[in-house]
Amino acid sequence: MTVQFPFVTSAPGKVIIFGEHAAVYNRPAIAAALSLRTYLLVTKDDSKSEYILLEFPDINFRCHWKKTELPLHPIHPSDTNPPVPPSELDPELINDLGPLLSAIDSPLHYGAAYAFLYLFSSLCSRSTPGGLTFTMRSTLPIGAGLGSSASMSVCLAAAFGYIGGHIKEATICQESKIAHDSDECVFIDRWAFMGEKCIHGNPSGIDNAVATHGGAVMFQRMGNTLPSVRTAMRNLPPMHLLLTNTKTSRRTATLVAGVSKLVTDYPKSTAHILDAMEAIAREAYNLMLRPFLDETSKRKLLNLIRINHGLLVSLGVSHPNLERIKLYCDEMNVGETKLTGAGGGGCAITLLRDNLKPDVFEKLDKKFCEHGFESFRATLGGKGVGILISNDENVLDKLNVPSFVGFNSRDEIETYVGCSSLEDWRYW
Numbered sequence: 001m002t003v004q005f006p007f008v009t010s011a012p013g014k015v016i017i018f019g020e021h022a023a024v025y026n027r028p029a030i031a032a033a034l035s036l037r038t039y040l041l042v043t044k045d046d047s048k049s050e051y052i053l054l055e056f057p058d059i060n061f062r063c064h065w066k067k068t069e070l071p072l073h074p075i076h077p078s079d080t081n082p083p084v085p086p087s088e089l090d091p092e093l094i095n096d097l098g099p100l101l102s103a104i105d106s107p108l109h110y111g112a113a114y115a116f117l118y119l120f121s122s123l124c125s126r127s128t129p130g131g132l133t134f135t136m137r138s139t140l141p142i143g144a145g146l147g148s149s150a151s152m153s154v155c156l157a158a159a160f161g162y163i164g165g166h167i168k169e170a171t172i173c174q175e176s177k178i179a180h181d182s183d184e185c186v187f188i189d190r191w192a193f194m195g196e197k198c199i200h201g202n203p204s205g206i207d208n209a210v211a212t213h214g215g216a217v218m219f220q221r222m223g224n225t226l227p228s229v230r231t232a233m234r235n236l237p238p239m240h241l242l243l244t245n246t247k248t249s250r251r252t253a254t255l256v257a258g259v260s261k262l263v264t265d266y267p268k269s270t271a272h273i274l275d276a277m278e279a280i281a282r283e284a285y286n287l288m289l290r291p292f293l294d295e296t297s298k299r300k301l302l303n304l305i306r307i308n309h310g311l312l313v314s315l316g317v318s319h320p321n322l323e324r325i326k327l328y329c330d331e332m333n334v335g336e337t338k339l340t341g342a343g344g345g346g347c348a349i350t351l352l353r354d355n356l357k358p359d360v361f362e363k364l365d366k367k368f369c370e371h372g373f374e375s376f377r378a379t380l381g382g383k384g385v386g387i388l389i390s391n392d393e394n395v396l397d398k399l400n401v402p403s404f405v406g407f408n409s410r411d412e413i414e415t416y417v418g419c420s421s422l423e424d425w426r427y428w
């Protein structure tokens with residue numbers, strides 16, 4: 001298979017509706033793909049053939065390495081094709097990557113470069129061409145609980161899987177849906193999970209699963225050795241969610257580590273909290289299987305959102321700004337609010353009551369603006385990982401590093417190269 005440059009891979013962010021953190025401890029959680037996405041442009045420039053280059057303008061990070069410096073793992077005849085990752089990160093590869101990462105101070109940059117190098121070294125080989133530049137742009141807020149790290153890891157795994165010849169070019173266009181997981185999606189999901197491990201240590205796998213497969217799922221990790229269980233939730237009832245970003249930055253790695261300490265120090269008490277979160281996710285799942293929410297089901301879902309948030313507060317993963325959002329939403333009686341994703345800042349979701357008057361939102365927006373928060377209505381259940389390989393001159397005109405770096409808003413990215421605008425996108 002010949003790899004055609006330039007190309008773009010893309011994957012969605014996600015909203016966890018119930019069960020974050022509990023998901024790490026093998027409890028079920030419910031999440032859905034978001035319409036906000038990450039896009040990774042891969043270009044080839046023969047005049048830079050000695051190098052592999054990163055352009056990650058969203059986090060103000062650019063970097064390059066000589067291709068000969070990278071610890072590309074030689075392919076052994078006994079290796080499986082496509083390669084299957086081990087259950088844990090490979091200690092030998094971690095060791096080999098150390099010197100390449102040692103000069104990077106910022107944890108944001110470090111996590112992104114580590115995931116990049118780990119996946120590149122695992123999936124590309126000496127025969128991979130040099131002179132490749134990887135330019136990453138997200139329409140998602142980064143580090144805000146909406147799965148930016150997983151959508152980035154999925155974009156990388158898909159790009160390296162394609163370059164390394166492990167997966168075929170996708171052929172499924174927007175309208176068609178397949179009922180089963182393609183081999184390519186299984187491959188991308190598994191390797192993106194390794195990227196997530198580089199970024200936050202002990203991920204459950206829910207974020208990369210949603211970023212790969214899209215849609216909405218009930219997800220349960222089954223420990224380190226068994227495969228996770230992913231039950232697709234088709235026909236989610238209309239949910240009317242308001243997403244509000246506190247713009248308070250935080251790292252998932254820190255919050256997951258904080259909960260881990262609590263679970264170690266208070267195993268009995270925290271087990272009850274996690275069990276309660278499991279019960280909430282299961283009750284919510286049964287309610288959300290219905291195509292429409294009647295009044296009683298809606299009331300129950302609202303209650304479950306409130307209880308789930310209270311439990312997350314007890315695990316120490318809220319933040320005064322998340323509580324401010326909850327307070328304003330409670331005062332104006334617009335619905336029930338919980339943090340989403342790892343918490344500690346980032347975003348909250350509010351499940352809105354029906355028949356709210358528009359002036360309530362104006363008042364709420366005003367309050368949020370005073371604190372620098374940003375609200376948006378979320379569209380849930382979008383498409384999973386995709387690839388854009390285009391011969392259209394208007395599209396090709398944008399598929400170069402300066403254009404990609406230069407897009408200055410979410411709308412511009414979506415308009416010029418986005419899955420919602422171009423028909424050339426294909427999905428695995």
Ligand SMILES: Nc1ncnc2c1ncn2[C@@H]1O[C@H](COP(=O)(O)OP(=O)(O)OP(=O)(O)O)[C@@H](O)[C@H]1O
Nearest residue numbers: 108111112138143144145146147148149252341342
């Ligand atoms: N567009 C991007 N460009 C470069 N790096 C990115 C990009 N998006 C995500 N990242 C990497 O992912 C990290 C954020 O991941 P983190 O898991 O902390 O937050 P999140 O994934 O947005 O939220 P959550 O895990 O709670 O859903 C960033 O620090 C950066 O290393």
Ligand SMILES: C[C@@](O)(CCO)CC(=O)[O-]
Nearest residue numbers: 020021023203204341342
């Ligand atoms: C906090 C967490 O539950 C969700 C992060 O989006 C971590 C994980 O499941 O990997």
Ligand SMILES: [Mg+2]
Nearest residue numbers: 147149150252
């Ligand atoms: Mg993350």
